[in-house]
Amino acid sequence: MSRIHEQRHLPQRGGRTPLPRVDLTALVIPLALGASILWLLGWPTASTIALIAALVLLAAGLLTSPPAAARGGRPTGPRDRGSSLWLMVLVMSPAILLGSAFPLVADRLASHAVAGVHLETLILSASVAVPWLSQVVGTPVYRLLGSTISQGPGAVRRHYCELWPGLLALSIVPATAVTACVGIVTGWGIGALVAHFALIMAHVIFVQSLVVADLGSRRHLWALGWLAYAITLLIVPGWWLAPPLAGALSQILAIGGDLRALARPRRFAVAPVIADMWRGLILGGVLWADKLLLFVTVGRQFDVSLVYLCLQPAVLAYSYYFTIASPRINQAFTGFHDALENEPMSALRRRGAALRRMVTWSLARMASVGSAATLVVVALTAILAPGDIATVTAVSAASLLLAILTLLAYEIDHAGDSRAALVLSGIAVVLIAASFAAFDSVSAYGPIALAAMGLNVIGGLIHHRHWSAPEYAFFWGKALSW
Incomplete structure (x- = not known):
């Protein structure tokens, strides 16, 4: 986490009050109303295409500049917008590359089997589990490396290589x-289950290998890993x-000579790591559990491409938050914690208000990005596959609401209330598991969406309580830690 904090990025007192501007975040509301009208009118083609074009332009604007409250009043120029757009392309590279590669090799995969199980099914079974599993195995890493990050990338690489054998x-x-x-659900034989375990562990190694690039914000290297994955799959x-x-x-x-640190593995306390893995299981399960549970309940008997398409708006919004919004929040958060030690309460109130606006508007922008992308997917479905529109709407809405809930829990945890985040x-x-137990296949997503909507309301109230006066919450948290 960067410790850079500039006072000028926070609102200043005095001077002329700037004229109010309508933030792009609010523009998604009239477009959503327009989509509702088109739904009632049967999605006329010309109007639907115009809506899609407007939504794509809005999404591009939302993705390439944070709301004013989330950038501390700094203007966003063309270079900033171009950098943000390219950064989003790099972050979305897994979805772009794998979403392009798998359809191209589907026919070739159909001719292969492993221990009597179609290779396509085996790969699918691993693919739906890996995102959730990556949250489980990845959560402890950042705490273990936290004290090393400030020492530079070389120290991070060496420390991580010392920890990697134990984490693996x-x-x-x-x-x-x-x-x-x-195995319990599918009844696969030992050979197929061994292959499944090997494929899962190969993906775990891949996910853990990405940590160094992620911590160093080396997005080009991170995307290179996914490019190597996709090219190998195609070949x-x-x-x-x-x-x-x-x-x-x-x-x-790319780690290079620092790999020598693998030969001297470092010991670490196992209990906190296991606790972090449990946290990753619960917090990560909000966004990713439904994909694994869908496979567990119905196997290969669902439209994989359709569900994958419906997931993308949520992934886009989630990626936007951690790529564009979160670094700014982290900078302000670090500066705020530093200010707790040497600034008066009046200054902390101003900083706290700025931090609250930054977090709140960043979450709102993330929801707007996801909503615009969801409307694009629904409108495209209305033109290309109108028979699937109800399913697409339910799955897309549920996925986006779960992504929003995930980030609410993240920020509640960020504010110091880990228990509330875990309970939520x-x-x-x-509720996701109960929905799949009670309903067949993708029909479970309707109840999931309703449950997620209710939990988002509760999460929003908890979030507001913690972030309404962060100067007091964090001051007393720091005082009690003494």
Whole structure:
């Protein structure tokens, strides 16, 4: 986390009051109303295409500049917008590359099987588990490396290589649990389950190899890993372990001589790491549990491409928050914590108000990005596959609402209330599981969307309570820590 903080980025007192401007975030509301009218009119083609064009332009504007409250009043120029757009392309590279590669190799995968299981089904079973599992195995890493980040990228690489063997060993437990769950539901033989476990662990190695690039904000290197994955899949789709291992190799080669630290693994306290893994299981399950549970309940009997398409608005919004909005919040948050030690309460109130606006408007912008993208997906479906529009609307809305809930829980946890974040997320995961137990296939997404909507209201109230006066909440939290 960067410790850069500039006082001029916060609102200043005195001077002329600037004229109010309508933020782009608010423009999604009239477009949503327009989409509702078109729905009632049967989605006339010309008007629907015009709506899609307007939504795409709005989404591009939303993605490339934060709201004024989230940038501290700084203007956003063409260079900033171009950099933000390119950064979003890099961050979305997994969705772009894999979404393009898998349809191209689907026919070639159909001719392969592993221990009597179609290779396409085996890959799908791993693909729906890996995002959730990556939250489980990735959550402890950032706490273990936290004190090293300020020492520079070389220290981070060496420290991570010392920790990696132990973290990889601990990852065997959740990977085994996922494989056992799949085995119980599918009835696959030992050979297929061994292959499933091997594929899961290959993806774990790949995910863990991306940590160094992620911590160093080396997005080009991070995207290179996914590019290596996609190219390998296109060249040798039948070599099912090759894509994740090729992606991992691209990251391992970039670590270079610091790999020698693997030979001197560092010990760490296991109990806190396991606790972090449980946190990752619960907090990460809000956004990713439904994909695994969908496969567990119906197997391959659902439209994979359709569900994948419906997930993308949520992924886009989630990526926007952590790529564009979160770094600014982290800078302001760090400066605010530094100010707790040497600034009077009057100054802290101003800083607290600015920080609150930044967090609130960033969440609102994220929701607007996701809403605009969801409306694009729904409108495209109305033109290209009108029979699927109800399913697309339910799955897209549920995924976006779960992404918003995930970020609310993240910011509640950021404010110091880990228990509330875990309880809120745990309830969401339980309700998701209950929905799949009670309803068939994608029909579970309607109840999931309703449950997520209610939990978002509760989460919003908890979030408001913690962030309404951060200067007091964080001051007393710091005082009690003394």
